Amino acid sequence: MVDKKIVGEKAAEFVKDGMVVGLGTGSTVFYTIQKLGQLVKEGLSIKGIPTSVQTEELAKELGIPLTSFSEIESIDIAIDGADEVNSELELIKGGGGALLREKIIARAAKIFIVVADSSKRVEKLGAFRLPVEVITFGYEMTEKHIRAIGLVPEIRLNGGTPFITDNGNYIFDCQIPEHVQPEMLERMLNMIPGVVENGLFVGMTDLVITLDQEKNVVMLRR
Numbered sequence: 001m002v003d004k005k006i007v008g009e010k011a012a013e014f015v016k017d018g019m020v021v022g023l024g025t026g027s028t029v030f031y032t033i034q035k036l037g038q039l040v041k042e043g044l045s046i047k048g049i050p051t052s053v054q055t056e057e058l059a060k061e062l063g064i065p066l067t068s069f070s071e072i073e074s075i076d077i078a079i080d081g082a083d084e085v086n087s088e089l090e091l092i093k094g095g096g097g098a099l100l101r102e103k104i105i106a107r108a109a110k111i112f113i114v115v116a117d118s119s120k121r122v123e124k125l126g127a128f129r130l131p132v133e134v135i136t137f138g139y140e141m142t143e144k145h146i147r148a149i150g151l152v153p154e155i156r157l158n159g160g161t162p163f164i165t166d167n168g169n170y171i172f173d174c175q176i177p178e179h180v181q182p183e184m185l186e187r188m189l190n191m192i193p194g195v196v197e198n199g200l201f202v203g204m205t206d207l208v209i210t211l212d213q214e215k216n217v218v219m220l221r222r
């Protein structure tokens with residue numbers, strides 16, 4: 001918790017007056033958003049664009065003004081958490097189920113910052129099962145196609161029934177093959193009809209804010 005707070009709050013230092021800020025989802029970026037709420041109360045002028053309904057509610061509670069894609073041309077900075085980060089700054093995201101909006105916002109941002117305590121740093125992506133968001137129509141067939149490219153999907157449940165994303169879709173949490181190239185897998189998955197998006201974020205991260213073993217803040221840049 002303390003580690004998440006340190007990296008989360010550090011990221012708020014990159015947010016400057018007048019910026020449009022992509023607000024991620026999860027328990028690490030929660031601290032960034034809280035800090036931004038405090039700074040807004042002290043006079044910082046920003047507009048947030050949230051990656052989930054949960055984050056939208058949090059930002060509203062904190063008094064952070066919000067915007068949407070119908071009102072803006074671009075996003076200055078987006079800050080979000082991750083489930084896994086490798087040395088290439090490739091990510092697995094979507095543990096909280098917000099991967100689709102997170103990827104849309106990360107791609108639209110001029111700078112994409114990831115806040116991740118040291119437990120998220122891995123040599124190879126894949127110990128965390130890869131979330132794949134699929135439309136509900138024909139999801140049984142989509143599952144077969146995901147299986148056919150070597151993944152082992154399991155539908156995400158919420159109290160016995162399928163978990164529904166903010167976009168009204170299902171999520172398959174997938175074991176991925178050992179020696180897979182993240183970029184290739186990201187593309188292959190998104191070619192399957194019914195797959196809306198997957199949690200591999202490749203070539204998108206500009207900066208990872210994390211901690212070393214002595215709990216010093218470390219910035220990993222691309």
Ligand SMILES: O=C(CO)[C@H](O)[C@H](O)COP(=O)(O)O
Pocket residue numbers: 024025026027028029080081082083092093094095096097098099102
């Ligand atoms: O991708 C995400 C949500 O869809 C989160 O960023 C990811 O799950 C990390 O969350 P946390 O900071 O709570 O560990």
